[in-house]
Amino acid sequence: MPSSDVETNGHGLATEFAKAKINGYHQDKLPQQQTNGGTNGSANAPKTSIPKFDLPPENPGSCVAGGIHTLSLFxxxxxxxxxxxxxxxxxxxxxxxxAEAGADIVIFQIPxxxxxFHQELSERTGRRVSVYDCDMGDMKMLRETIQRVFDDGHRIDILCNVAGISSGSIPILHETDEHKDSIIQINFNSVWVLSQCVARHMVQRGRGGKIINICSLAAHKAMTTFSVYGPMKAAVGQLTNAFANEFGPYNIQVNAIYPGWIATALAQRFINDEEANAKIISSVPSRRWGTPEDFKGLTVFLASRASDYVNGARIFLDGGAHSM
Incomplete structure (x- = not known):
């Protein structure tokens, strides 16, 4: 992107990164994190000043008239x-x-x-919905596809890393390298690669952004036959913290949602099994399965200004199952 296309935010964050192409990126072209003690606290690093923020008035009520209306934050x-x-x-x-909150949508789908879905979503919400075919297990294709998205003029403000595959019901003793590696590629490596590419884009624009990673209850509680899926989702949780730490100085918030038992096509085999279904529901304090609809409010919160000071959070959306 030419330097003339660079946008700036209100925090005075550096945008030197715009001078570097996304391909051929080098660490020394990244804007320096702004701290009193130099970059990453190193005494030898170049010192830069932190952004100046005015303290709020002592009376919170005095903020109301000139502040942002609560609903507009979303x-x-x-x-x-x-x-x-x-x-x-x-x-x-x-x-x-x-989309219902006003965002245009870019979707990556299996080739x-x-x-x-995308056509129905666009017609119902009036938002622009663009679809790109991409094999999330192919890192070369993933990088090429996201670059095509940028070349097509899309400016990504929000990234939701949702795509993933389940390990099924394969005991550890019967797991294969091929199956294990496919889960690692799609459930972890794709999150790392896509987040890196989009974060560079966000830094280049200078307007911050939001990244939302989907983890799993299986990352919190060991589950039989989820020996690859669970650890990879746990790795995404740790990756969320690492991203939050490194991207935070560029006004990019990175958070993770930990779903529990959600009624989707992947869970249909459990729903259809009367005994398994009863056991699952009894393990959830809310005594029901979650639905895709349950994700709308939390997603909009994490994608909007309402969560500007929420970074590195791990939020369970599981009806309380993690507390059992």
């Missing part, structure tokens, strides 16, 4: 969200919430996948 008009795995299920619920 508005996403003028924003564009990239959602992977959004042709149904959790991703579909998240994309729907974002050749047939779905009317």
């Amino acid at each position: 508005a996403l008009g003028g924003k564009t969200a990239l959602v992977t795995g959004a042709n149904g299920g959790i991703g579909g619920g998240m994309a729907t919430g974002l 050749g996948e047939k779905s009317d």
Whole structure:
């Protein structure tokens, strides 16, 4: 992106990164994090000043007249969200919430996948919905696809890393390297690669952004036959913290949602099994399955100005199952 296209935010964050192309990026072209003691606290690092913020008035009530109305904090008009795995299920619920809040949507779907979801979403919300085919297990294709998104003029403000595959019901003793590696590629490596590419784009624009990662209750509680899926989702949780730490100085907030038992196509085999279904429901204090609809409100919160001081959070959306 030419330097003339660079946008700035209100915090005076550096935008030297705009001088570097996304491809051929070098660490020394990244804007220095702004701290009193130099970059990352190093005594030898170049010193830069931190942004100046005025303290709020002592009487909170005096903020009301000139402040931002609460509901407007959740508005996403003028924003564009990239959602992977959004042709149904959790991703579909998240994309729907974002579009209903005013955001345009970019969807990454499995190559050749047939779905009317994107057209229905656009017609119902009046938002622009663009679809790109991408194999999330192919890192080369993933990098090429996100670059095509940028080349097509999309400015990504929100990234939702949702796409993933389940490990099924395979005991550790019967797991294969091929199956294990496919889960690692899609459930972890794709999150790392896509977040890196989009974060560079966000830093280059200088307007901050939001990244929302989908983890899992299986990352918190060990589950039989989830020996690859659970650890990879736990890794995404730790990755969320690492991203929050490094991207925070550029006004990019990175948070994770930990879903519990959600009624999607992937969970249908459990729902259809009367015994398994009863056991699952009894393990959830809310005594029901979650639905994609349950993700709309939390997603809009994490994607909007309402969560500008929420960074590195791990939020369970599981009806309380993690507390059992």
